[in-house]
Every structure is written in structure tokens, then in C-alpha cells.
Amino acid sequence: MVGLDGLPDLGGVVSRVVATAQNGLEVLRFGGLETGTEPAPFAIVETHKMFRLRRYFPNEPSTGPNIVLVPPMMVSANVYDVTEHNGAVSILHRNGITPWVVDFGSPDTEEGGMERNLADHVVAISRAIDLIVEATGRDIHLAGYSQGGMFAYQTAAYRRSKGIASLITFGSPVDVLAALPLGLPAGLVAPAAEFLAERSFVRNLWVRDWMARTGFQLLDPVKTVRSRIDFLRRLHDREALLPREDQRRFLEADGWVAWSGPAIAELLRQFVAHNRMVSGGFVINGDLVSLTEITCPILAFVGEADDIGQPAAVRGIVRAAPDAEVYESTLPVGHFGLVVGSSAGQHTWPTTSDWVNWLSANGTRPELISEMSLVEPGHGGGVSLSSRITHGVGSVADAGTAASRELLTLVNSLQRTSRAVASESVRTVPRLLRLGQIQSGTRISLSKLMAENTKKHGDSELFLFENRVLTHAQVDTRINNVVAGLIDCGVRPGQHIGVLMDTRPSALVVVAALARLGAVSVLLAADADVREMMRLADSSVIVTDPTNLDLASAASDRVLVLGGGSGDSRAIDGVDGRTIIDMEQIDPDEVDLPTWYRPDPGLAGDLAFILFSRARGKLVPWPVTNHRFAMSAFGAASAAALSDRDTVYCLPPLHHASGLLTTLGATVVGRSRIALSNGIDPETFATEVQRYGVTVVSYTWSMLGDVVRDPRFRINQHNPIRLFMGSGMSAGLWEDVCASFPRARILEFFATADGSAILANVSGDKLSSVGRPLPETNPVEVAAYDIANDRLLIDDSGFVRRAEVGEPGLLLAKARHKFDTNGTVLRDVFTSRDRWEVSGHLFVRDADGDLYFLGATDRVVRTEAGLAFIPPITHALSRMQGVDRVVAYGVGEPGHQLLVAALTLCPDAKPESLTVTQLRIALGEFPAEIRPHLIRVVDEIPHSASYRPLSTVFAAEGLPKPGPRIWYRDEEGRYRRYTKTIADKLDWSGSSVDDALG
Incomplete structure (x- = not known):
């Protein structure tokens, strides 16, 4: 500042110094400059333990649509009213919309605030919605900033969109691991988040308001420092500072609240480590929830320079909510600029108003929105370092572009490397080392592994069934209660106890309880000869559920009934306290445990289970030691790379090796969640995969054919399934499963009957x-x-x-x-x-x-032309278009057998679609003389409880009669219609069957 003669204007300098001192003193005394602005008027219309519901402009009638605004946990509810004219509530109100704000308060000043978890917030928002809908008689629009938007998504899914006209979010990540702040690699962040979430000190820790403020500022330190320097340089110019003073004070002091420890732990575990916003299967108030259940329209605001709600993470909502119409609106701002400031006042809130009015039939589609495009995971990335520098520094961004590209390349390389290390080493190596160290005297069993998991991860979910959730600790308590009941019923260690139950949590608990007691579980199949299995296993007692009680009572004189509910509503016929005992009526607290009882006594060399297989048409017991069980469980968990981030959908019955060893065993070793289903149904499958967040599906034989080949089957192509694991799948079904789930792979197991291989x-x-x-x-x-x-x-x-x-x-x-x-x-x-x-x-x-x-060896078909192996034949025929199930079998005496194949068609296939040319092409890799002599189309092929196609009925019939749906093979390997005329000409009893067929 200079005078007309070029000398300093001393008067101006003095005035500037005085103004700076006056304004600085005001800032020091009051935390900021007095702007004279007044907050928008509101009234508290509901007070709840978790929230206070604000209705803004309460003295004006509500004739237009209603919007409910949800703040993040660490930000004050005043974030929607920071500036008098550009604040969210004021702009919305001017556009005929009634704003409501859910105010959670600050947990450190609220009763029980430090014990709040994420689910408490979602349930509170749902309660607020009910109140407003009941009071106004119309659906509301639900909006949330940052984590408040995550709450909005979760609440909409929790309510199945009931009462919600639309969702609006501002910088709210969904696919959290797609792009993390500061370019952090997901391969390192996810395990670290899981580690922290499991530590009890985190639940007792809480983030204070100043810590939240500091963390937010450190995400963009350049901008923070520049803003403070700019404020100090202009401290003399009050008029220049006043327009942004409310915003500055909010960021520097007033806008932050504390964050409770349980909420931090749950955020880290469910939505960072497990990324369940996009995969589904997160738990709210004991219910399983998936964003796929959102059906209302969605508008997501995306900040191009947002390092918290990064664009790739925000756009994950497209994959997570496939049944919703999803739109986006993009701004060249950072995280806070989405909701506060000039850009928000000119873009965000007017566009939000236009959106609400458009959906309320009071306006036109906003110009600044577009349909959100699909971005595949791993493509599109996050906010680059150069973008953050551009936003924070402005004019000096160009100078740092080259350096930012080099740093970003380094970060991406680190992310790929860390992901590989995390997936291969952290999980697999310890398991294999432990498996290799097992000796005959090593204490190891199913129940001991479950007890170890409970000790370390008791609060984590274990069983998911019928939309219910049971934690490790809850299951462990149930196991111990069942042990007390078994002891009260006279069961002793080493005793062979039959288990005849449907695949439900109670069945898995019984098997674990028998292992904890030291008894042997004899896994019985309801579709086999239960009495014969009991005889072969030297067992006289059966534990069953009410569904299988009649079958169990016919096979044993002592039946213990478990599951199916308890109390006065439970009615079981035949309970007499001697032959049939209802274990649910036993109070475990009243049982005196004997001195000989020691939990989990099983050694590696001890017999743990008895399964059954068939050899030469007869039932054969399959003894499984604890070591055999551990080999299968640890091996399968390593092969499938199972971890606590997986949810395994257990479809096979427990009496099958795939159900017991490679599903239950592997999931326990991997600490994965186990999801159980009531049956194989395409609609149930599609719903539960998303609701439970299923990442791995276990199967046996043709089980998945009832899903993927059903014309009703529809599933979100961005479902979380990464793996199918099981045994016995045909080659044709394998191809169909891969076509329906192109991002998943199939892990096929084989185990010999004695478990040696x-x-x-x-x-x-x-x-x-x-x-x-x-x-x-x-x-x-x-x-x-x-x-x-x-x-x-x-x-x-x-x-x-x-x-x-x-x-x-x-x-x-x-x-x-x-x-x-x-x-x-x-x-x-x-x-x-x-x-x-x-x-x-x-x-x-x-x-x-x-x-x-x-x-x-006893299933090889011995024809006059040589030996024919059934599995390769059935695999080849199963790959024909329109073919569902296939069986093959031999007819006649060994050395003179005919090889016959029977097949069924898929529900939508027409009989005439199967041609002789297809048959020949399908079997082209086999020499003509060992192709099936006859191929027939049948209406149905029966299957076992494990969905293994059975040929016994057809083999018992002998040679099939001629008909329009049967073909015979000529001497050149071609197939022709097998008519009565052809059958009469063939000499089936001749010395050369193949010559006769020719």
C-alpha cells in the first residue's frame, strides 16, 4: 500500500494492522468471526435414545415431498445448514420440499452413546422413516452424506425400500475396496481392518471430535495448509472472509462429533475387510441384508477429486443394486465440497431438488444427471494423486503431474504384490504347516477347531439360516448345552451315535457336540437302509429331528429328538422318556457333568465319523479318523483359499463327504461363515446368494442342474460368488455353471472311500x-x-x-x-x-x-469288444446341448455285456432336438466299438439325497424295449433309430454282440 508520491501509506498500514488485530482477537476469543447469520428454523418432533428428529421450517405447511437427511457418524447434523442461503435445508425448502434431519447427537454426551454400533444407526433411521410416513401419509426421499449415505443404502435394503421414494447419496462409497483414500492397496487394508476389528481394545476405543477433524484434514494436507494461510493473509479484510466464515468454522471446530468404538469395529469388519456393501450378507439387528433388495431409484453425487468417497467406490452401487435405476451427478470438488460451499449451493442441492420434484411428478428430469455406467472392479481406479494436487493446489498441479504418475504406478504395483502375498501366504502356509505337524497323539477334532475359533472370534457370524444369524459364541453355547443333554441321556465317549437330520444348524451342532463329548457320529442317509447302516456301524442310538422321527423310530429303539423349536408349541408324538426322548426339554443347567467329562478329547488317531458308500451294490461303512477329517478340511480350505471374508453356501447333505469334510470341515478351518438352505430351488438360490453374501457354493453331483437349468433362474450377474466346490459334477453341467457364473471357477474334489486319497x-x-x-x-x-x-x-x-x-x-x-x-x-x-x-x-x-x-474296478463294463469306462461316456453325453442328466450301465454277463446310456433333457429342450449326428459327434473321441450299444431318452433319472444320478432301476429292467426315443450303434459307430423291426433282427444271445448290432 503506497501513497501518491510513492511512499508507504502509513495510515493504510496502520488501519490494516488494527483490523488484523481486532479480527484476530475475535477469532481467538470466540473461535471465529461473527457473521450475523441465523440457522434455519427447526423443531424437534421426536426424541429417541438414538436420535432426535428435526423438522425444518416447522411453522410452514408441508404440501410437497419430504426428504430425510442423514449425517455421517463423525459429522454434526448441522452439516445440512452450514450457510444461511446456500445450506441444504434452505435450498430444498425454497424448492417446495420439506427437509427432515436425523440428529444422532454426539455419542460422548449421549446416554449409552459409546456402545452404539452401525446397526443401531440403521434401525434408528428406519424408525424415523416410519414416523414421517405415518405422519404425512406419503413416502419419503432418503438422502445421506458420506457414511450417512451408506446408512441410507443399508436402511433401504433393510426395509426392502418400503416407504422410500428414492435414495440420494453424496460421496458415499459402496465398493469400499475398489478405491481407498490415499491410494492405499486393498490387499493390505482389508487384512489390517480385520485385524483391528477383532481386537477388543478397538471396541473400547472411541474417536474424539478433534481426532475426526484432524483425520479429515490430513487426507488433504495441502488444501488444509493453504486455507489457513489464506485466512491469515485476509484477516484484515472482514468483508472478504465473512462469506466463507461459517464454512470455515464448521470445518475447523463446530462440525465434528465423536465416534463410538463398536461402530468403528463394525465398520472395519463388515464394510472394509469384508466389503459387504457390494457383496451382501451384512447383519442389521440380527437380520441378513443385501443391497440387491433396493428397488427404488438412486441418485449418487460423485466428487471428481473426492479422496474419501472415491468415484470407483461410489459407482459400486450399480453392481450392488441391480434392480434399481441408478443415476449420477458429477462435480469437480472434494468430499466436503459435495454438500457445503458454492458448488454445492449451485449444483448439488438444486439438482437434488429437481430430482425429488421430478420423481414426485412436479418437474422434469434434471439436466445435470445421467445414468450411471457400469465400472468393473479393478477398472476405473480411484482419485489419482494428480487429481488431488489439482484440487488442493490449483495452478501448480501441472508441475506435479509426472511425479504423481510415477507414484501412482508404484502404488498400483504394491497393491498387486500385496494382494498376491495376502491371498497365498497368510492363509495357506499356516494351515499346511499345522496339517503336516499332526501326529497320532495330536488333539484335533471338529469341535476343537470350532472352540479355537470361538475363543478368537466369538462375536463373528458363523451360521446363516432362514435370514437368522448365529455367532461363534452362540453356537458354542448351543454345542455345550447339547453335550449336557447327551450326557443326561447316557451317551458316553467312544459310543457310536447315529445322526439322521436335515442339513440345518441343529444337525451341525449335534455332530460338533458328539465330537466335543468324544463320541463317534454315524452319518445316516434318509434315502438308504437306516437299520442296515446302524447295524454296520454297531450303533443303537439315533439323534434325529422331528422331520425324520418316524424313520429313526423304525430303525432304533432309542431315539433322541433335537431341533424344530421348543416350549409348549413343540409337539412330538411318541415321547415316552425311554424309547423317544425330547432333548429340548432337558435343562442343561440342571445336568451335573461327570468327573470323566473333558471337552474335545479327540486325538488324530481316534475314530470321529462313520460315513457310508456303496461297493458292488452293498452298503459299506467308511470310517473317518480325526486325522482323515483334518486332511480333508485343511486341504480343502487351502485349495479353495477360504478365509473369514467368505460365506460358504452348504447345499450337500451332511452324510455326504462333500457336506461333512469339504464344506463343514473346510469352512471351520477357514473361519468362513456357513449359509444353509432349506432346499435346491432357483429362486431361493438367487435370493439367498445375495442376501447372505455367498462367495463359495458347495455342491454334489447334479445338484446345481436344478438351479442353472431351470427356466425360472435369474441372478444378478455381479453376484459375489467366486467359487463352486464339490464333487461329481458332469462335464456338461460344468460348462453350464461356468456360463451362468463367468467370474467364478469350479473346484472339483475326489476322495476315495477310505479317505486315503x-x-x-x-x-x-x-x-x-x-x-x-x-x-x-x-x-x-x-x-x-x-x-x-x-x-x-x-x-x-x-x-x-x-x-x-x-x-x-x-x-x-x-x-x-x-x-x-x-x-x-x-x-x-x-x-x-x-x-x-x-x-x-x-x-x-x-x-x-x-x-x-x-x-x-467293479463298475467297468466288459463287452466282447473290450472294456468300457462309464465316467468318460457320461461326461461326453452330458455336454450335448439340451441334455440334463446321464447314466450308463452294463446289461448282461461280464465279457458279453451291452453298454446302455440313459439321458434326460433339460426342461426347455424339445425331444426332436436330439439327433443322431449330435450323438456321433459327442462320442467321436471314443473308438466305435466301445461307444454305448444303446442310447435312450427317459422322462426321469432318479437321484440320491446327494443328487447322484442312479442307474439301478434301469439296469434292473435289462435291455430297453424299442421305441421312438432310443438309438442303437451300428458297426461304424453311427446311431440309428432302434425300432421293433431292428430289434427282431438282432441276435442278442449271439457270440458277437457287435456283429449282431452291425
Whole structure:
């Protein structure tokens, strides 16, 4: 400041100094400058423990639409009224909309505030909506800023959009891990968030208001410092500062509130570590919730320089809510600028008003919105460093562009590396090390593994069923109660106890309780001979549920009933306290536990379970030791890379190895959540996958065909499923599942009946292969084998010869532990003093070392032209278009058998769609003489409880009669209609069947 003669204007300098001192003193005394502005008027219309509901402009009639504004937890509810004229509530009101604000207060000043969790906030918002809808008689528009928008999404899903006309969010992330603040890699942040969430000190910790303010400012330190310097430089010019003073005071002091520890822990666990906003399956007030259940229109405001609600994370709502119309409006601002400031006053709130009025039929579609485009995960990224510099520094952004690109490249590289390390090492290595250290005297069992999980993660969810949630701690309590009931009923350690129950939480609890007691679970199948299974397992007591009570009572004189509810409404016929006992009526607190009871006494060499398989048409018991169980459980968990971020949908019955070992066992080892279903239904499947947040689906045999091949089946293509794991899936169904779930892979397991060999197609890229042995399970070899004469082939050295690539042979598993060897063991097989268990199954190995199943030795069809293996034939036929299930079987005496294949068509396939050309092409890889002699289309192929297609009924019929849906093979391998005339010409009893067919 200079005078006309070029000398300093001393009067002006003095005035500036005085003004600076006066304004500075006012700031020091009162925290800011007095602006003279008044907050918008509001009235508290409802006071609740969790919130106070504000209605703005209460003295004016509400004739237009209503909007409910939700603040984030750490920001004051006044965020919607920071400036007098550009504040949200004022602009909305001027556009004929009645604003309501949910004020959570500050937890550190509210009664019980430090115990609040995220669900409390969602339930409170839902309650506020009910109050407004009841008072006004119309649906509301629900809006939220930052985490308040996350609350809005969660509330809409929790309510299934009831009473909500639309959702409006401002910088609210959905796919949280898609783009994190400061470019942090998800591979590091997710495990760190899980680690912190599990620590009890986090729940007792709370973020104070000044900590929240400081954290927000540190996200953009350049802008924070620049703003403060600019304020000091203009401190003499009161008129220049006043327009932004309310906003500055809000950011620097008034706008922040505390954050409770339980809410922090839940945010870290559910929505950062597990990213369940996008995957589904988060828990609100005990209910399972998914954003897929949002059906109302959505408008999301996106800040191009927003480093908290980054664009990629915000746009995750498109994938998370596929049934909603989703729009966006983009601003060149940061996180706070979306709702406060000049851009918000000119863009955000006028556009919000236009949106509300448009949907209320009082306006036209806003010009500043567009349909939100789909951004695949991992594409589109977050806010770059250069964007943040541009927003924070402005004119100096160009100078830092090159450096920002280099830094961003480094961050992306770090993210890829950390993700690989986290997924491969952190989970897999400890499991395999533990598995390798198991000895015969090692204490290990299903119940011990569950007890370890409860000790470390008791508050985490374990079972999901019928929209209910049970935590590890709740399940552990139930297990101990059932143990008390079993002891009261006279069950002792080592006793073989039948379990005949549907796949429900109570069934899994019973199996775990028997393990905790030290008894042996005999897993019974309702579709088999229960009495015979009980005899073979040397068992006399059955634990059952009310559904299977009649079947259990017919097979045993002592039945214990569990599950199905309790209390006066529970009615079970036949309960007499001796033959049939209702365990739900036993008070566990009244049971005196005997001195011999020791929880989880099972050793690795102890018998834990008895399953059943069939050999030569007869039931055969399959004893499973704790070590065998651990091999399957740890191996499957490692192969599937299961973690606590997975939810496994358990579809197989518990009596099947896939249900017990590779589902229940693997999920317990992986600390994953277990989701159970009432049945296989396409609509239920699609709903529960999203509601539970299912990432892994377990299956057996043709089970998934009832889902993906049903014409009613529809599912969000952005569903969270990453893996299907199970056994027995046909090649055709494999292809259909991959087509329906292109982002998922299939992990096919194979386990021998004695559990000595456990194989898995871990890569998932070889159709119908069962892969190789799981790490730390028994090594296997395919031995050269004379199938016709049932003997191993010896080489010149006198040892058994290993089968060549492509040569069918007998699978042998190395017997490394004597304590759990159940089958035939051969010694000195390939080398001196080696020990190998005989599996009874035939395999062939390809050039890469992967194995393919050819069937059991007693299931080979012996025709006059040679040996025919059933699995390769059924796999080939299953791949034909329109074919559903396939079985193949032999008819006649061995050496003169005919190979017959029966198949069914998919529900939407027409019978005439199957042609002889298709049959020949499908079987083209097989020599003509070993293709099926007859192929027939049948209306139905029966299946077992585990969905294994059964051929026994057809085999018992013998040769099928001629008809329009049956073909025979000629001498060249072509197929022709099998008519009565052709049948009369064929000599089925001749010495050469193939010549007769020709």
C-alpha cells in the first residue's frame, strides 16, 4: 500500500494492522468471526435414545415431498445448514420440499452413546422413516452424506425400500475396496481392518471430535495448509472472509462429533475387510441384508477429486443394486465440497431438488444427471494423486503431474504384490504347516477347531439360516448345552451315535457336540437302509429331528429328538422318556457333568465319523479318523483359499463327504461363515446368494442342474460368488455353471472311500479332471493294472510298474500314518519298504500329471469288444446341448455285456432336438466299438439325497424295449433309430454282440 508520491501509506498500514488485530482477537476469543447469520428454523418432533428428529421450517405447511437427511457418524447434523442461503435445508425448502434431519447427537454426551454400533444407526433411521410416513401419509426421499449415505443404502435394503421414494447419496462409497483414500492397496487394508476389528481394545476405543477433524484434514494436507494461510493473509479484510466464515468454522471446530468404538469395529469388519456393501450378507439387528433388495431409484453425487468417497467406490452401487435405476451427478470438488460451499449451493442441492420434484411428478428430469455406467472392479481406479494436487493446489498441479504418475504406478504395483502375498501366504502356509505337524497323539477334532475359533472370534457370524444369524459364541453355547443333554441321556465317549437330520444348524451342532463329548457320529442317509447302516456301524442310538422321527423310530429303539423349536408349541408324538426322548426339554443347567467329562478329547488317531458308500451294490461303512477329517478340511480350505471374508453356501447333505469334510470341515478351518438352505430351488438360490453374501457354493453331483437349468433362474450377474466346490459334477453341467457364473471357477474334489486319497482340480481349467493330491495329503500313484484279471502289473525289477501317460491304472495312496489306515495296504510296491493303500478306483493320468476318474474296478463294463469306462461316456453325453442328466450301465454277463446310456433333457429342450449326428459327434473321441450299444431318452433319472444320478432301476429292467426315443450303434459307430423291426433282427444271445448290432 503506497501513497501518491510513492511512499508507504502509513495510515493504510496502520488501519490494516488494527483490523488484523481486532479480527484476530475475535477469532481467538470466540473461535471465529461473527457473521450475523441465523440457522434455519427447526423443531424437534421426536426424541429417541438414538436420535432426535428435526423438522425444518416447522411453522410452514408441508404440501410437497419430504426428504430425510442423514449425517455421517463423525459429522454434526448441522452439516445440512452450514450457510444461511446456500445450506441444504434452505435450498430444498425454497424448492417446495420439506427437509427432515436425523440428529444422532454426539455419542460422548449421549446416554449409552459409546456402545452404539452401525446397526443401531440403521434401525434408528428406519424408525424415523416410519414416523414421517405415518405422519404425512406419503413416502419419503432418503438422502445421506458420506457414511450417512451408506446408512441410507443399508436402511433401504433393510426395509426392502418400503416407504422410500428414492435414495440420494453424496460421496458415499459402496465398493469400499475398489478405491481407498490415499491410494492405499486393498490387499493390505482389508487384512489390517480385520485385524483391528477383532481386537477388543478397538471396541473400547472411541474417536474424539478433534481426532475426526484432524483425520479429515490430513487426507488433504495441502488444501488444509493453504486455507489457513489464506485466512491469515485476509484477516484484515472482514468483508472478504465473512462469506466463507461459517464454512470455515464448521470445518475447523463446530462440525465434528465423536465416534463410538463398536461402530468403528463394525465398520472395519463388515464394510472394509469384508466389503459387504457390494457383496451382501451384512447383519442389521440380527437380520441378513443385501443391497440387491433396493428397488427404488438412486441418485449418487460423485466428487471428481473426492479422496474419501472415491468415484470407483461410489459407482459400486450399480453392481450392488441391480434392480434399481441408478443415476449420477458429477462435480469437480472434494468430499466436503459435495454438500457445503458454492458448488454445492449451485449444483448439488438444486439438482437434488429437481430430482425429488421430478420423481414426485412436479418437474422434469434434471439436466445435470445421467445414468450411471457400469465400472468393473479393478477398472476405473480411484482419485489419482494428480487429481488431488489439482484440487488442493490449483495452478501448480501441472508441475506435479509426472511425479504423481510415477507414484501412482508404484502404488498400483504394491497393491498387486500385496494382494498376491495376502491371498497365498497368510492363509495357506499356516494351515499346511499345522496339517503336516499332526501326529497320532495330536488333539484335533471338529469341535476343537470350532472352540479355537470361538475363543478368537466369538462375536463373528458363523451360521446363516432362514435370514437368522448365529455367532461363534452362540453356537458354542448351543454345542455345550447339547453335550449336557447327551450326557443326561447316557451317551458316553467312544459310543457310536447315529445322526439322521436335515442339513440345518441343529444337525451341525449335534455332530460338533458328539465330537466335543468324544463320541463317534454315524452319518445316516434318509434315502438308504437306516437299520442296515446302524447295524454296520454297531450303533443303537439315533439323534434325529422331528422331520425324520418316524424313520429313526423304525430303525432304533432309542431315539433322541433335537431341533424344530421348543416350549409348549413343540409337539412330538411318541415321547415316552425311554424309547423317544425330547432333548429340548432337558435343562442343561440342571445336568451335573461327570468327573470323566473333558471337552474335545479327540486325538488324530481316534475314530470321529462313520460315513457310508456303496461297493458292488452293498452298503459299506467308511470310517473317518480325526486325522482323515483334518486332511480333508485343511486341504480343502487351502485349495479353495477360504478365509473369514467368505460365506460358504452348504447345499450337500451332511452324510455326504462333500457336506461333512469339504464344506463343514473346510469352512471351520477357514473361519468362513456357513449359509444353509432349506432346499435346491432357483429362486431361493438367487435370493439367498445375495442376501447372505455367498462367495463359495458347495455342491454334489447334479445338484446345481436344478438351479442353472431351470427356466425360472435369474441372478444378478455381479453376484459375489467366486467359487463352486464339490464333487461329481458332469462335464456338461460344468460348462453350464461356468456360463451362468463367468467370474467364478469350479473346484472339483475326489476322495476315495477310505479317505486315503484326496484330489482336487485346483486350477479348474481342465474339464472333468479331478486334478492332483492336495498339499500335505497322501501322495498317489497310478499303478499299471490288468483290469480283466484284477492284478497289478510287475516290471523287470519285480516292483509294480507305474502306468504310462494315458494308460488306465489302479490308484494307490501312500500310507504315511498307520493309525488311520482302513483299507488294504500293500508293502514293497514301487520301492523297498514303501506302504500303499489300495483304492479300488481306476484313473488315467495326462501329460501334465492331472488325473481323470474312470470308475471303480467293479463298475467297468466288459463287452466282447473290450472294456468300457462309464465316467468318460457320461461326461461326453452330458455336454450335448439340451441334455440334463446321464447314466450308463452294463446289461448282461461280464465279457458279453451291452453298454446302455440313459439321458434326460433339460426342461426347455424339445425331444426332436436330439439327433443322431449330435450323438456321433459327442462320442467321436471314443473308438466305435466301445461307444454305448444303446442310447435312450427317459422322462426321469432318479437321484440320491446327494443328487447322484442312479442307474439301478434301469439296469434292473435289462435291455430297453424299442421305441421312438432310443438309438442303437451300428458297426461304424453311427446311431440309428432302434425300432421293433431292428430289434427282431438282432441276435442278442449271439457270440458277437457287435456283429449282431452291425
